[in-house]
Amino acid sequence: MLPKQRDVEVPLLQILAEIGGEGRPRDLYPLVAEKFPQIRDEDLSETLPSGTNRWTNRVQWVRQTLIEKGELDSPTRGVWRITDKGRQRLAQTSLPEPVPASPTFVELYDDYEAAFRAQLLERLQDLSPREFEYFARRLLAAYGFVDVEVTQVGKDGGIDGYGRLRLGLATMRAAVQCKKWQGNVGRPEVDKFRGAIQGQYEQGVFFTTSDFTPAARNASLRRGAVPIILLNGESIVGLMIEKGLGVERVPLYAYYERPADLSEIDED
Numbered sequence: 001m002l003p004k005q006r007d008v009e010v011p012l013l014q015i016l017a018e019i020g021g022e023g024r025p026r027d028l029y030p031l032v033a034e035k036f037p038q039i040r041d042e043d044l045s046e047t048l049p050s051g052t053n054r055w056t057n058r059v060q061w062v063r064q065t066l067i068e069k070g071e072l073d074s075p076t077r078g079v080w081r082i083t084d085k086g087r088q089r090l091a092q093t094s095l096p097e098p099v100p101a102s103p104t105f106v107e108l109y110d111d112y113e114a115a116f117r118a119q120l121l122e123r124l125q126d127l128s129p130r131e132f133e134y135f136a137r138r139l140l141a142a143y144g145f146v147d148v149e150v151t152q153v154g155k156d157g158g159i160d161g162y163g164r165l166r167l168g169l170a171t172m173r174a175a176v177q178c179k180k181w182q183g184n185v186g187r188p189e190v191d192k193f194r195g196a197i198q199g200q201y202e203q204g205v206f207f208t209t210s211d212f213t214p215a216a217r218n219a220s221l222r223r224g225a226v227p228i229i230l231l232n233g234e235s236i237v238g239l240m241i242e243k244g245l246g247v248e249r250v251p252l253y254a255y256y257e258r259p260a261d262l263s264e265i266d267e268d
Contacts, residue, residue, distance in 0.1 A: 001114055002043050002055060003036050004107050008062045010093055011035035013071060013086045022081035025063075029056050042234075049249075061106055109252070120237045120247070125180070125209045133160045133178045136207045139236065142243040145174065158196030165203070175201040179208040187215040194226055204228040207236065 015031045016023060023031075033039055033055065046054045063080060066072035071086030103111070127135060137148045140163055148163035161176035175197040179185055185208050197204050204226055206212075211232040212220075220228040231239070241247050 002039065002046075002058060002110075004110075005058060005062050005065065005104055006107070008032060008059060009066060009071075010090070012059065012062055012066065013082055013090055016072070016080065016082040017087065017090060022075065022079055024078055025056070025060070025080060028080065029059055032059055058106075061104070065104075117234070117237045117241075120240060121209070121233045124233060124236065127180070127209075129178070129180050132180050132207070132209070133176075136176055136178050136205075137161055137163075139239060139243070139245055140174075140176065140205070142245045143239065146171075148176075158192060162201065172203055173201045174203040174205055177204065177206045179206070179210075181208055181210045184211045184213045185216055186213045187219045190216045190219050190228055190230075194228055198226055201226065205231065207231050209233045209236070 012028065012032050014035070015028055019027075019031070033044060039055075044053075044055050048054050048057060063072060066086065067074075069085070071083055071089055073081055073083055075081050124132070124135070133150050137150050140148050140161075145163040145165050148161060150161045151159055158177070159175045160178045163174055163176070164171040165174055175193075177189075177193045179189065185206070190206060190212075193204055193206060206220075206228055208231070211234075212230050217230060220230050239245070241249070
């Protein structure tokens with residue numbers, strides 16, 4: 001999970017101070033991310049419903065907050081610069097703040113979304129193995145697969161379902177494997193699934209409510225072999241939200257004041 005906006009303020013100021021006082025946003029985003037070892041690659045690639053990268057959007061909100069505090073400014077278009085007030089804050093970072101900062105609207109939403117995603121994942125984990133297979137069928141149908149079928153128990157030959165994905169005028173045959181595991185799914189399971197579908201299907205989709213080991217992820221895409229798409233619990237929840245499967249999205253609007261001078265608005 002990405003850090004809160006208030007937790008990114010000081011690291012952003014630190015990075016600016018370390019690189020000479022100013023920098024361009026595209027260079028700052030990865031440098032600030034390095035200040036948070038807990039951030040995963042999946043977190044950095046996550047996007048908002050609008051298509052904007054969630055991490056860069058968060059840093060941009062932090063930048064706006066620091067400008068309002070007078071700790072950061074933009075001397076020229078597309079350049080962020082730490083101010084003397086920002087340097088003073090860095091010198092006092094070891095001192096506790098007298099009044100804790102109130103959470104912003106965006107942070108409140110992020111907390112709500114994280115709790116909601118955790119609730120959805122818990123519901124998935126409560127499904128029986130057979131119910132999970134039928135859920136996977138509905139999810140694939142929502143994603144655009146057609147003729148999706150769940151195989152009979154005990155007669156699947158390592159395949160829990162199959163269907164076709166339309167790609168323009170052509171279709172791709174895909175097989176499905178579902179695992180409701182407590183631990184992570186390893187490479188042997190991915191290799192066995194690929195062996196069961198090789199020569200019959202052009203793609204495999206592997207569902208699990210847990211996660212995959214690094215070895216399993218590395219083995220999912222191999223040159224000359226059937227590609228296996230890996231969907232862990234978090235990915236499944238993300239698809240449910242994206243496709244509205246068992247989820248209803250209600251619009252929520254946030255308003256903030258723009259600079260009076262339009263020339264102050266840069267590309268970010």
